[in-house]
Amino acid sequence: MSRLASGVVLVTAQEPPLDPDDPGAPRGEDVGMTATAFMSVSLDPPLVLIGLREGSRMDDLLDEQPVWAVSVLSGSQRHIAGRFAMKGRVSDRLLFADVPHRRGEVSGAPLVGGALATLECRTEQRVPAGDHTLVIGRVLTATAPNTDDGPLTYFRGRYRHLD
Numbered sequence: 001m002s003r004l005a006s007g008v009v010l011v012t013a014q015e016p017p018l019d020p021d022d023p024g025a026p027r028g029e030d031v032g033m034t035a036t037a038f039m040s041v042s043l044d045p046p047l048v049l050i051g052l053r054e055g056s057r058m059d060d061l062l063d064e065q066p067v068w069a070v071s072v073l074s075g076s077q078r079h080i081a082g083r084f085a086m087k088g089r090v091s092d093r094l095l096f097a098d099v100p101h102r103r104g105e106v107s108g109a110p111l112v113g114g115a116l117a118t119l120e121c122r123t124e125q126r127v128p129a130g131d132h133t134l135v136i137g138r139v140l141t142a143t144a145p146n147t148d149d150g151p152l153t154y155f156r157g158r159y160r161h162l163d
């Protein structure tokens with residue numbers, strides 16, 4: 001599979017607040033994960049799929065958080081992919097600090113500025129598959145900002161910039 005070239009996305013979601021019944025409670029932490037196992041599934045209704053390693057932080061989070069977001073990274077965003085693929089990091093708060101982003105109107109999740117496209121999704125189905133969970137989401141919002149930048153790709157274990 002390392003010979004299948006793929007685009008690279010950042011999946012993001014917000015941890016639920018510690019006390020969901022208290023509107024003044026601090027927001028949950030933003031979490032991000034670099035992924036290549038992302039694909040389009042259906043046009044009508046609009047469905048996409050993300051494959052998450054079972055037991056990863058994002059898999060655990062999306063088990064309880066039904067809304068999430070995807071930013072399709074551009075060739076100049078390799079550093080973002082790198083930092084959100086690190087294992088065992090303690091907190092994502094600092095990692096987002098210098099990544100320009102806005103909050104999705106539906107998910108509240110970070111949408112990366114300068115991304116080639118952004119989507120917000122609501123989970124429709126979770127399918128356990130071996131050591132991964134396939135999360136199928138309905139697309140709730142989509143943007144494709146005007147940019148000339150090419151995609152960030154991953155091939156044979158290396159990030160590549162498609163010119």
Ligand SMILES: Cc1cc2nc3c(=O)[nH]c(=O)nc-3n(C[C@H](O)[C@H](O)[C@H](O)COP(=O)(O)O)c2cc1C
Nearest residue numbers: 034035036037051052053056057084085086087088
């Ligand atoms: C290029 C690349 C693509 C990746 N694609 C996925 C993926 O599709 N699904 C996944 O679960 N992890 C994927 N990973 C691994 C996660 O990014 C990484 O395990 C995670 O951020 C670390 O969090 P964890 O400690 O909770 O596993 C990928 C890593 C890299 C470098």
